[in-house]
Amino acid sequence: MAVPETVSGAVPAGVPVRSNRRRVVRRILHNPLALTGLAVLTIAVILAVFANWLAPHDPTQTHLSNAFSPPGTAGYWLGTDDLGRDVLSRIMFGLRASLHVAVLAVAFSLVIGVPLGLIAGYFGPVDALISRFTDLVLAFPFLILAVGLAAIRGASLGNAAIAIGIAQIPGMIRIVRSETLRLKSLDFVAAAIVEGAGDAWVLARHILPNAGSVIIVQATVGIPAAILGEAVLSFLGLGIQPPAPSLGTMLSDAQQFASRAPWAAVMPGVAIMLLTLAFNIVGDSLRDALDPKASRR
Amino acid sequence: MRRYLFNRLWQSLVTLVLATIVVFAGVRALPGDPALALAGEDRDPESLRAIRQQYGLDQSWLVQFWQFVSHAARGDLGQSIRTGAPVRSMIASALPVTIELSVLAIFIASLVGIGTGVLAAVRRGGPAEWAANGLALLGLSVPHFWLGLMAILYLSVALGLFPASGFVPFFSNPVDNLHHLILPALILGTGLAAVIMRQTRSSMLDALSADYIRTAEAKGLPPKAVVGKHALRNSLIVVVTIVGLQLGALISGAVVTERIFALPGFGKLTVDAVFQRDYPVIQAVVLVTATAYIVINLLVDLLYSVIDPRIRVRGEA
Secondary structure, three states: OOOHHHHHHHOOOOOOHHHHHHHHHHHHHOOHHHHHHHHHHHHHHHHHHOHHHHOOOOOOOOOHHHOOOOOOEOOEOOOEOOOOOEHHHHHHHHHHHHHHHHHHHHHHHHHHHHHHHHHHHHOHHHHHHHHHHHHHHHOOOHHHHHHHHHHHHOOOHHHHHHHHHHHHHHHHHHHHHHHHHHHHOOHHHHHHHHOOOOHHHHHHHHHHHHHHHHHHHHHHHHHHHHHHHHHHHHHOOOOOOOOOOOHHHHHHHHHHOOOOOHHHHHHHHHHHHHHHHHHHHHHHHHHHHHOOOOOOO | OHHHHHHHHHHHHHHHHHHHHHHHHHHHOOOOOHHHHHHOOOOOHHHHHHHHHHOOOOOOHHHHHHHHHHHHHOOOOOEOOOOOOEHHHHHHHHHHHHHHHHHHHHHHHHHHHHHHHHHHHHOOOOHHHHHHHHHHHHHHHOOHHHHHHHHHHHHHHHOOOOOOOOOOOOOOOHHHHHHHHHHHHHHHHHHHHHHHHHHHHHHHHHHHOOHHHHHHHHOOOOHHHHHHHHHOHHHHHHHHHHHHHHHHHHHHHHHHHHHHOOOOOHHHHHHHHHHOOOHHHHHHHHHHHHHHHHHHHHHHHHHHHHHOHHHHHHHHO
């Protein structure tokens, strides 16, 4: 497609990372919205990582006598579901599953997308080949890809992460590729080549470090997308399998009894929204902070 | 232009062939013997052999691939393992629902997205921009299937404003049809509206600071005319571009939206097929989606090059 490079140009043209780092940190620290986002993320990560100790109940333990307790019931701050399971505890473990899948998926897209993007941008001849590959992956919408993968390999957390990761590879390749193309044309890279530096050296020492900011922004944008993706897959029954708690499966369960216990449907959704909102805010702020044009706007 | 057209067509064809190979190989990678699945309860070796022969499963992969492609090209997508119905007719009845839902969603998202985007750009720094930006961020962050659930819970069940589920074909009752689809389309369009809003805002900001706008203002044109005639023109390009880029997300979103609102569309067909392990249907659904995606992307690119001559020129270079 001829379009994306110009349009997804929302990601700024990378600027040498090291010279900028202090300015970026300062900009983020002076942005109250970004700080709020960071705070929400910190809390979410702490809740998820230490869920074993912080959760008031076992997330899979059923207490049928306590079923459908509304929020505010003693011992069950956010209420219980149809089986009397504690909604708060399930959300904490669900956050863990969401973050787990998101990090795996983005790591997967980084490991495959960054090298391919560097190669496509740096070595002309293979560019067309890699571009066809990205077109091919894009021809399978994320959910269709995940559906196919679930049919072949079965539904699980790992396969959900792989499907989401594969869907994110084309975006990563395109971003890294166009950044590599840009950097390759700059004087300092040309100078290194003239001095006799090998291709691997130029890529590893000159291009990759300077493409870092663009890659970081793309990965930050990828995480909320992956969280939403995992929620959708689990909601459809193609992701994390019950009884393991996941925000998506909680919603799909709650759909059955939503008029009786609306909180069981509201709370996991709010948790997903806060988490993705926080990531999006931090991602946006990071992008603005890295964008030399941002000060003008 | 002709060269660009040729290049683009050629690329699409290559992608389509590769996609077909992936679908074919993917279905062969499915666990289990398709002959066993087709036979159902009947596990007698003689009938298994008959089934293998009937479906060409005893042929080499190359022959099977050729048969798959030539059948698909003639519109023969096989039969459902579960119901025995031709897959083609299953798709033919499900596809219009999804197409109507998506078109409606794109329409609503464009209205909302362009409107708020222009507003945010024109009223820079004001509360309107803050509100529009906040809404866009929210639209990008909220899981829309959850939004759909909430809409059913509070708008349909509690207030009775919309039907919670079901579908009425457009030609049997257009009003009822829209009444059933408006809420799902609104939900499906939220993410798209947010993306369109952001792009409209940023392209409007660029346009408003461009020289030709200053010229128009200097000529004494009223601000409304400047925004309407000169700057807004870009919005068309923005929408066409975004619809092309977001098509995959739209298709994925439609699957989930149909699931929540119990619409008998393509998405429901897909999910049901996976749970029932109905391989011919899965294969056909994936192939149709990939083909549609490639063709629509091609159309978007061509449309784009008609609207914006710069693309064409660059494509030729």
